Amino acid sequence: MELNLAGKVAVITGGSSGIGREISLSFATEGVHIAIIANDQHKGDKVVTECRNRGVDAVFIGCDVSDESSLQAAVNDAILEKFGKIDILINSAAPYVRTGGQINTILEQKPEISERFIDVILKGAIHSTRTVLPFMMSQSWGRIIYIGSDVGRTGDSHQPVYAASKAGVVGLMKSIAQFAGPHNIMVNCVSPALTLTEEDEELLVKNYGWGTEEGKKKLTGAYPTRKLAVAEDIANMVVFLCSDRASDLTGQVISVNGGFCMM
Ligand SMILES: NC(=O)c1ccc[n+]([C@@H]2O[C@H](COP(=O)([O-])OP(=O)(O)OC[C@H]3O[C@@H](n4cnc5c(N)ncnc54)[C@H](O)[C@@H]3O)[C@@H](O)[C@H]2O)c1
Structure with missing residues (x-):
């Protein structure tokens, strides 16, 4: 399937990990030039090298997405200066996923952790959208994808503020899809359930008993496919949504979740 993505420029917040x-x-791999915005330079530099090895240009910019002025500087000074345009924005940055810091009830979660979810996931997505959208509008083409979470659709008693932040992102996504549609900018949310990434093992063992066969069976039992998604499953959907093959698809939440929740 021809995706027509070669030569585009993508900004990926949280593009250094998972x-x-x-x-x-x-x-x-599709020939898209890559600008990663994240807060872990070491990992970011590694991904930049991996992207360059696939024959495209790539850059890492260390920046906290919750700080709008730093984000604007990153986009204007580092990304536009280098590439001259932005075609695709992916919002994937989120804090604490690895440390399991989100696995607490509303009564147990420390207020500063709650605020960090809102600051990075929700405000970060607002900041990056507001910064990048005018450039997409000026070229009458753009794609914006928010990486949501199924708990933002179902709720989760042990991830209340994380879930609320992700639900907020859905409201943002639909609003931006309405606003940006006339400018040929398609805006969607890809919503994973629990997804295996390179970094996941420790978290899954700690919080879900992933280390034992019994734990694995119990966990995957919640999924009709009896397995967890891997990061590539999410990436495949994101790449498709950003291609010309999805040119009439906007304002949608698409779960890639092995049927974990169906809505
Ligand atoms: N892995 C899962 O099971 C799962 C499930 C549902 C949803 N998600 C969502 O998918 C996305 C990626 O998750 P992951 O598991 O790959 O996480 P991860 O921890 O591997 O990666 C998080 C990324 O966000 C960046 N980041 C964190 N705080 C930042 C900040 N303040 N400013 C800029 N960058 C920051 C990190 O540098 C890193 O690149 C997140 O939005 C997460 O909520 C993940």
Whole structure:
């Protein structure tokens, strides 16, 4: 299937790790130039090298997406200066996923952790959208994808503020899809359930008993496919949605979740 993505420029927040890393690599394989915005330089530099090895240009910019002025500087000074345009924006940055810091009830979660979810996931997505959208509008073409989470659709008693932040992202996505549609900018949310990434093992063992056969069976039992998604499953959907093959698809939440929730 011809995706017509070669030569495009993608900005990927959180592109240095996990699902965001896989998205960066998948785009690079399609000939898309990559700008990663994240807060872990070491990992980011590694992904940049992996992208360049696939024959595209790539850059890492260390930046906290919750700080709008730093984000604007990153986009204007580092990305537009280098590439001259932005065609695709992927919002994947999120804090604490690896440390399991989100696995707490509303009564147990420390207020500063709650606020960090809102700041990075929701405000970060607002900041990056507001920064990048005018450039897409000026070229009458763009794709924006928010990486959501199924708990933002179902709720989760042990991830209340994380779930609320992800639900907020859905409201943002639909609003931007309505606003940007006339400018040929398609906007969607890809919503994973639990997804295996390179970094996942420790979290899954700690929080879900993934280390034992019994734990694995119990966990995958919640999925009709009896397995967990891997980061590549999410990246495949993101790449498709950004291609010309999805030119009439906007304002949707698409779960890639082995049927974990169906809505
Ligand atoms: N892995 C899962 O099971 C799963 C499930 C559902 C949804 N998600 C969502 O998918 C996305 C990626 O998750 P992951 O598991 O790959 O996470 P990860 O921890 O591997 O990667 C998170 C990325 O976000 C970046 N980041 C964190 N805080 C930042 C900040 N303040 N400013 C800029 N960058 C920041 C990190 O540098 C890293 O690149 C997240 O939005 C997460 O909520 C993941």
